[in-house]
Amino acid sequence: MSLAVETSRGEEPRGARLIAEAIRRRRAEGAVPLVAYVMYGDPDPERSLAAAAGALEGGAAVLELGLPFSDPLADGPVIQAAGQRALGAGTRPSQVFEGLRRLREARPEAAVCLMSYFNPVLAYGCERWLGQAAEAGAAGVILPDLPPEEAGDLPLRARELGLAWIPFVAPTATEARLRAALAVGTGFVYGVALTGVTGASGGLDPRVPALVGRVRALTPWPVAVGFGLSTAADVRAAGAVADAAVVGSALVRLVARGGSAAEIRERVRRGVADLLGAP
Amino acid sequence: MPAMVQPDARGRWGRFGGRYVPETLVPALEELERGYREAMADPAFTGEYRRLLAEYVGRPTPLTPARRLTARYGRARIWLKREDLNHTGAHKINNALGQVLLAERMGKRRIIAETGAGQHGVATATACALRGLECTVYMGEEDVRRQRLNVYRMELLGARVVPVESGSRTLKEAVNEAIRDWVTNVDSTHYVIGSVVGPHPYPQMVRDFQAVIGEETRRQMLEAAGKLPDFLVACVGGGSNAAGFFAPFYGDEQVRLIGVEAGGRGLETGEHAASLSGGSFGVLHGAATFILQDEEGQVRPAYSVSAGLDYPGVGPEHAFYRETGRAEYVAVRDEEALAAAERLSRLEGILPALESAHALAYLERLMPETEPGQDVVVNLSGRGDKDVEILLAAGLGRRGSGEVGA
Numbered sequence: 001m002s003l004a005v006e007t008s009r010g011e012e013p014r015g016a017r018l019i020a021e022a023i024r025r026r027r028a029e030g031a032v033p034l035v036a037y038v039m040y041g042d043p044d045p046e047r048s049l050a051a052a053a054g055a056l057e058g059g060a061a062v063l064e065l066g067l068p069f070s071d072p073l074a075d076g077p078v079i080q081a082a083g084q085r086a087l088g089a090g091t092r093p094s095q096v097f098e099g100l101r102r103l104r105e106a107r108p109e110a111a112v113c114l115m116s117y118f119n120p121v122l123a124y125g126c127e128r129w130l131g132q133a134a135e136a137g138a139a140g141v142i143l144p145d146l147p148p149e150e151a152g153d154l155p156l157r158a159r160e161l162g163l164a165w166i167p168f169v170a171p172t173a174t175e176a177r178l179r180a181a182l183a184v185g186t187g188f189v190y191g192v193a194l195t196g197v198t199g200a201s202g203g204l205d206p207r208v209p210a211l212v213g214r215v216r217a218l219t220p221w222p223v224a225v226g227f228g229l230s231t232a233a234d235v236r237a238a239g240a241v242a243d244a245a246v247v248g249s250a251l252v253r254l255v256a257r258g259g260s261a262a263e264i265r266e267r268v269r270r271g272v273a274d275l276l277g278a279p
Numbered sequence: 280m281p282a283m284v285q286p287d288a289r290g291r292w293g294r295f296g297g298r299y300v301p302e303t304l305v306p307a308l309e310e311l312e313r314g315y316r317e318a319m320a321d322p323a324f325t326g327e328y329r330r331l332l333a334e335y336v337g338r339p340t341p342l343t344p345a346r347r348l349t350a351r352y353g354r355a356r357i358w359l360k361r362e363d364l365n366h367t368g369a370h371k372i373n374n375a376l377g378q379v380l381l382a383e384r385m386g387k388r389r390i391i392a393e394t395g396a397g398q399h400g401v402a403t404a405t406a407c408a409l410r411g412l413e414c415t416v417y418m419g420e421e422d423v424r425r426q427r428l429n430v431y432r433m434e435l436l437g438a439r440v441v442p443v444e445s446g447s448r449t450l451k452e453a454v455n456e457a458i459r460d461w462v463t464n465v466d467s468t469h470y471v472i473g474s475v476v477g478p479h480p481y482p483q484m485v486r487d488f489q490a491v492i493g494e495e496t497r498r499q500m501l502e503a504a505g506k507l508p509d510f511l512v513a514c515v516g517g518g519s520n521a522a523g524f525f526a527p528f529y530g531d532e533q534v535r536l537i538g539v540e541a542g543g544r545g546l547e548t549g550e551h552a553a554s555l556s557g558g559s560f561g562v563l564h565g566a567a568t569f570i571l572q573d574e575e576g577q578v579r580p581a582y583s584v585s586a587g588l589d590y591p592g593v594g595p596e597h598a599f600y601r602e603t604g605r606a607e608y609v610a611v612r613d614e615e616a617l618a619a620a621e622r623l624s625r626l627e628g629i630l631p632a633l634e635s636a637h638a639l640a641y642l643e644r645l646m647p648e649t650e651p652g653q654d655v656v657v658n659l660s661g662r663g664d665k666d667v668e669i670l671l672a673a674g675l676g677r678r679g680s681g682e683v684g685a
Contacts, residue, residue: 070446070577071563073458074301080445092575118299119562123576145299145565149289168302172465177305195303196463 015111015139016164016186016221022061022111023188023222023244031276032239035188035224036060037115037248038268039082040099041068041091042255048086049099050261051268055251056110058272061244062188062224064142065100067093067116074144076199078249082256093120097136104137113166113187115142118150130158140164140187148180155184166190169215171207182219189215191225191242199249200228204237212242232277247275283490283526284596290479291567293602295595298478300565304458307465312480314385319487324384328377332491335409336366336376340492342499342656347626348642355509355649357642358656359629360496362520367402369632369661370492370520375402375471377488379410382469389413389468393457395422395450395516396587396634397429398661399473404438414438417456419449422586429665447580450590454564474517475594478565482522482594489523496656497527504654510645512537513658514637515608516552516588518597520660525606526596535607538597539641541583542610552581553610554593555601563592569601584613584669585633587661615640620663621675632661633669 026033036055040048052063068086072079093116100112114133121129121143133141140163146154148167155165164187169178172195182189191212194205208225215223225238226246238245254271255264290296298308318324332338341364345357362370375392382390390412394400400416407414416433420442423430433440446452454477461470475482475489493511500508511528513521515538525536543551551557554569561570563578571579571591581591600606611619616633619640624630631639638657649655663670670676 070579071451071455073455073564074462076459077445084446087577093577094575119570119572119578120576122560122562123572123574144301145562147298147300147302147305150297150299170301170303170306172303172306174306174309177302181302192301192303195465197459200463 013159013164013186014162018139019062019111019164019187020222026061027243031059032235033061033244034059034235034272034276035062035064035226035244035246036251036272037064037066037246038255039066039068039079039086039252040096041086041089042082042252043085043258044089045091045095045099047261047264049103050265051255052103053106054265054268055272056107058269059276060272061111063110063112064115064246065096065112067096067114067120069117069120072117074197076197076249078199078252082252094124097132100136100138111139112137113140113142113164114138115144118143118146126154127157130154130161130163134161134163138163140166142166142190144168148184151184159186168192169211171195171205171211178214178218182215185219186221188244189219189221189223190246191215191223193225193227193229193238196227198227201230203228203234204241209241232275235275282530284529286479286483290483292596292599295566295568295598296479296482297567298565299562299567300478301462303462303465304478307461308478308480315381315480315484318381318384324380328380331376332373336372337364338491339495340364342496342503345627348623351626352642352646354646354651355653355655358508358654359659360492360524360656362492362658362660363629363631363635363662367398367405368664369398369402370489370523371399371402371473372405373491373523374473374485374488374519375399376406378469378471379403379406379412383410383412385469387467387469389464390471391415391417391457391460391468392471392473393417393450393453394473395453395589396585396665397422397426397433398587400433400438400440401429401436403471404433404436407438408436415460416440417443417453417460419443419447419453421448422450425586426665449580449586451578451580458564474519475522475596476517476564476566476592482566482596485519486522486526486596489519490526492520492523492658493525493527496524500654500656506654507531507534508656509653510535510537510649510655511658512539512638512641512645512655514539514588514634514660515555515593515597516541516590516634517592518594520658522594522596524658525600529605536600536605537641537645538606538608539637540608540610541585541588541637542612543582545612546610550582551610552583552588552590554591555597555608556610566595568595568598569593585616585637587632587634588637609641611637611640615643617670617673617675620666620670629659630663631659632663633666635660
């Protein structure tokens with residue numbers, strides 16, 4: 001793992017430290033730190049929170065709680081369908097703050113990032129949205145369609161609120177783009193494992209190891225790779241190259257099988273444990 | 280050449296435009312922006328484009344005086360800019376051909392496109408056939424049903440048409456799916472967006488390829504009337520025909536620019552596609568603009584009888600024109616557009632596309648305000664053959680009009 005992760009960063013946002021430490025701790029235990037994605041509101045708010053709890057109980061280092069959006073450009077069919085289920089069931093994305101508050105009350109140590117497309121954040125009011133996220137106990141925020149050029153001073157506002165600002169880096173990135181993304185990023189760096197949408201298959205893009213090396217030369221934050229990872233072997237492969245692995249669609253598929261909150265929670269818990277190769 | 284208003288270096292007209300896309304696409308957009316700038320500065324490229332517009336598309340298109348339509352109102356003279364006479368039957372080919380030539384120049388051999396009414400899909404499939412490129416067109420399942428003849432036309436031209444089954448199954452979802460394809464195949468593929476929407480540089484590039492409409496109109500009007508027109512009227516969905524028509528007149532402040540949106544069943548019903556008249560500020564498909572959305576920022580499906588206007592966003596340049604007051608935007612309802620399509624058929628022997636019929640419908644409100652001696656130019660952006668089934672279903676042409684036997 002990157003030694004840089006262990007460097008001191010007392011000035012950094014509280015949420016960013018929480019995330020980096022959760023990743024470091026899993027690494028120290030000999031596991032691949034997993035960033036587990038769950039769609040808030042799928043199939044309804046209650047059961048999605050059960051899925052989130054299951055992911056943390058199964059050993060996820062970081063929980064990425066996605067908010068449903070009508071036009072999820074970066075997502076493949078599995079997460080699109082989850083968003084449609086959530087919206088179809090009447091979930092309002094702004095309810096997530098209450099859900100997150102309850103999740104954090106039960107697990108004060110959990111590192112949770114909220115992931116949303118930009119338009120719902122804009123409609124809610126960007127600063128108000130960040131403020132609510134921080135107050136509800138989010139460790140960080142992930143806005144996949146807000147590249148650094150368009151983010152303005154929001155990364156700074158997030159930092160002031162103690163929130164990590166998770167940057168995306170792609171294998172196609174130029175040096176200038178990497179620098180722009182990493183200049184504002186904290187917590188962890190989201191490396192896109194392949195050029196495609198979430199849930200695609202095909203394994204790691206051959207450019208990923210080089211990408212991880214380029215990122216590590218520029219930032220002390222851990223690098224997680226995601227997009228297209230669905231099996232324990234994928235997670236191991238990602239863990240060999242990067243500091244952590246992100247799994248989304250594979251877990252969303254487990255939620256999509258339905259059942260009671262308890263059943264979903266147990267299914268996701270076991271799913272995450274299987275991905276980590278743990279009993 | 281008349282000056283058009285350009286976006287800033289980040290692709291913004293005022294607070295509109297920009298590049299709100301997943302990181303994977305940013306390098307591709309930077310490459311496209313560079314490639315586009317180089318191509319437009321290369322006389323070999325612009326010469327080839329102009330040559331094909333003349334000998335393949337059939338440009339310049341005529342500016343036709345609409346004498347019987349003018350007589351109906353007895354006010355200003357009405358002229359029609361005949362984009363319906365372009366090869367493939369609409370203005371869409373101006374842009375599709377330009378982008379396909381650009382893709383070729385940039386070494387991309389695979390082309391993807393989205394389409395609503397099918398006109399842009401047909402235009403792109405046509406340009407790809409002409410240049411020997413592979414072509415895939417995404418089309419909402421609902422539009423595939425409404426425009427089945429255009430689907431078959433694209434297939435005849437060698438394109439693969441992929442029906443999109445998610446969400447509202449119309450143009451919005453087709454754009455989403457095309458963007459996802461592009462994210463996945465970005466190295467080999469160019470995405471030919473059909474309107475002045477999407478992330479920078481698309482709104483500017485598509486506008487530039489369509490500006491030939493306004494440039495010709497300006498020249499033709501000066502030749503025919505010795506003056507500039509007083510009013511330009513065009514339909515606005517995403518807004519490409521209107522952008523190309525208006526932009527060369529941007530600096531001619533005495534020329535009133537009027538964009539006509541699809542009011543569907545009426546703005547008050549919520550079932551419309553009028554993003555400027557009935558929407559609010561937001562981000563859709565990579566650009567900040569006016570969009571149809573609910574209070575949580577979820578994008579609402581648009582509705583219009585016209586598949587080509589059935590889109591819940593609008594080009595950022597139009598949003599800028601509206602906010603600065605340079606252009607005005609109005610909406611007409613489905614039945615007004617249908618009646619206007621029938622009216623133009625009977626008075627001028629021209630069956631317009633239902634999209635263009637929205638612009639014609641607004642004449643009913645505009646003409647009483649005009650004076651004899653003034654000139655109104657309507658951009659007749661496409662022909663209506665594709666809409667005959669919809670007109671038939673609406674019962675048009677069957678009512679005794681007194682002019683045509685039943």
